[in-house]
Amino acid sequence: MTESKKAVVLVSGGLDSATVLAMVKSRGFDCYALAIDYGQRHRSELDAAARVAEANRAHLKVLSLDLRAIGGSALTDDIDVPEEETPGIPVTYVPARNTILLSLALAWAEVLGSDDIFIGVNAVDYSGYPDCRPEYIKAYQQMARLATQSGVEGGNVTIHTPLIDMTKAEIIKQGNKLGVDYSLTVSCYQADSEGHACGVCDSCRIRKEGFRAAATPDPTCYV
């Protein structure tokens, strides 16, 4: 029996990363799920991340890094989460978040001897965050191949973004095929401690519309 290839999968506890984890597992990878407790307002997504990792029998690591000490976002600072659409990049954008998350994943991947990092970014039904765009991911990968010992020794770190071109409805349909239980997930930016969603923030609106467009029941618990 050959050993499965290892993959590091960033999990937030939300719908997208739960789908990615199921996709990676279905491809036969041994999954190492990385969740970051960055002081996010919606703490219950960390509980969701643990549920999602368990459902996929992934190895879970939760790292703590208090980004509230840096602030600058409605998710990490005293800024209200908008409850209707706003023009431009919304205040829920967390400065350099994906760059930080990918860097921690890169470190773990190197220690595990893995070249495969998965992140559930999406550039279709998304909030316009700069660090979800394909050109950013491409540049990150180029940097990552120069950053590490494994890169110097010929490794080819790859940042996989299987959802990047999918609509939210397509993501949900894909997850349904793989048996993802979306009732385990929390997407809301201001979910309460039990994970009940507000239904009106950007993340809730995109998710709700996704279930509608996928013509599948929405298992989200709203407040």
Add this chain to the structure above:
Amino acid sequence: MTESKKAVVLVSGGLDSATVLAMVKSRGFDCYALAIDYGQRHRSELDAAARVAEANRAHLKVLSLDLRAIGGSALTDDIDVPEEETPGIPVTYVPARNTILLSLALAWAEVLGSDDIFIGVNAVDYSGYPDCRPEYIKAYQQMARLATQSGVEGGNVTIHTPLIDMTKAEIIKQGNKLGVDYSLTVSCYQADSEGHACGVCDSCRIRKEGFRAAATPDPTCYV
């Protein structure tokens, strides 16, 4: 009176970043020093970072991120620090460390409205770490310009590496000109809690040889 431009300077408490901080201050920047408590074996370098920041009247932020949870290095895991030169990339290499440090600096710079990040990497008298090389820094900067809201809005984040082509002796001479007090700094990978240096690790050897080559007294306290 015009406001000074802000710069984020990564400080470790070592000789190189102390020199960078003095250089940045001498260029008239308002300095924001960022030190990361990543669970490093040589804890006293964090005290040194605070001393160096104070001596330069820099704003200091210390962020905690326990990289021992990832491990894979003599600085963050149960691996001995080598006491003589070893071939290849030494075990003191911390996977993706500079990528992680720069990412936190990038986040802080964005919140401060700064485009200028300084890091004291050096590719001459160094330990061969992949994330100290000019091609890595260049790729990081390209990625950083795509990563952030300020980048999207036309900002030009720059990763400054003023020491990258200097010998250790040149760095020390530059610091002497700027009045850097190197007795405040700790470079040793296994310094004791008072900052006494072992004198035999890679970092100590390079530093000691630097003072010799600069023909300047070595103020390091050895055990």
